[in-house]
Amino acid sequence: MLKIGIIGAGNIAKTFIEAVVKGNINVTLEAIASRDILKAIEYKNLYLFKKAYGSYQELYNDTEVDLIYVATPHSFHYEQMLEIIDHNKHIICEKPFTINSSQAEEVFKRAKEKNLFVMEALWTRFLPTIIELREHIHGGIIGEIIKVEANFCFKTDLDRNHRLRNPKLGGGALLDLGIYTITFANLFLGKPESIESKVIKDEETGVDIDEEIVFKYKDNKSAILRSSIIKDLPSVGMIYGEKGYVVVNSFHQTQSAIIYDNNGRIIKSIEHHHKVNGFEFEILSAIDSIEKGRLEDYHIKHLETLNIIKQMDDIRKSWDLIYPQE
Ligand SMILES: NC(=O)c1ccc[n+]([C@@H]2O[C@H](COP(=O)([O-])OP(=O)(O)OC[C@H]3O[C@@H](n4cnc5c(N)ncnc54)[C@H](OP(=O)(O)O)[C@@H]3O)[C@@H](O)[C@H]2O)c1
Secondary structure, three states, X not given: OOEEEEEXXXXXXXXXXXXXXXXXXXXXXXXXXXXXXXXXXXXXXXXXXXXXXXXXXXXXXXXXXOEEEEOOOHHHXXXXXXXXXXXXXXXXXXXXXXXXXXXXXXXXXXXXXXXXXXXXXXXXXXXXHHHHHHHHHHOOOOOOEEEEEEEEEOOOOOOOXXXXXXXXXXXXXXXXXXXXXXXXXXXXXXXXXXXEEEEEEOOOOOOEEEEEEEEEOHHHOEEEEEEEOOOOEOOEEEEEEOOEEEEEEOXXXXXXXXXXXXXXXXXXXXXXXXXXXXXXXXXXXXXXXXXXXXXXXXXXXXXXXXXXXXXXXXXXXXXOXXXXXX
């Protein structure tokens, strides 16, 4: 049975652990590491990890651990993953995998050299509704796709030091929320031929807080993608085809999608409920991949992670948004 360790005892780690525990996933929760030993002990007791560590380094050094889930802010992912690879462990890393594509390329290269599995935990790609929807779309249920739209926008009132507003922590709406809208466009229309965008930056910290991104494709196809941490919009994904359209509510965590014809009649409803919180699908897939000796997961190949980060690099370049670590 795979033995899992986790670095970063925060909210997203909790979601991951709950998926493992309540989903009865067949792994051992070997160790939790936090910069604060009391927090690590709290998680250990709550979720019955075997060990708690007060530093990430101690977890890297634990030879019992096979796989580490990286649940820290994205600005740390690169250096942490390189260390984990040096310690010969497989990796599931939260999204975005790294803050830019050159970091991601280096991590993938080093993991391959050591024959280790590494995966970005972009959970949307693993949701059964998204997988089934892609099958129907590829089967031509709404004909050729003409346009995709996706919003991931919510109003926040965050302190300037919060990771979403802090450039040192890879802040901004694009890397946190835009990654989902960009993924949605790539899932249904592929890589864009060109990208245009409009951005509003945080007056105090300089990170992007609101953006509208237009992907252009051949034959006048397009995607309109909005991400924001200053305004609320419904998190809906829309796919328009020649013969109909699809509505995917809460698209990044969706449990259902409705496919209509051009007269507004329902052609098909897709519904797959989460067994726990939706993270179980990516975890099960990663475990299956590792057990089969794969170095990448079928649902999110390394190249797909790289493509999306490259698109975000291009968008940030057009905004002159450079993080201090770059
Ligand atoms: N898949 C999803 O749906 C989803 C949702 C939210 C976030 N995420 C991703 O998950 C990652 C973590 O997000 P989060 O919201 O959980 O972040 P967070 O609460 O700010 O941080 C998570 C943990 O990282 C460590 N950490 C925080 N700030 C740090 C700092 N300045 N230096 C070193 N370590 C620090 C802390 O762990 P210790 O104090 O225990 O060391 C913290 O509990 C991000 O990459 C984010 O994009 C994914």
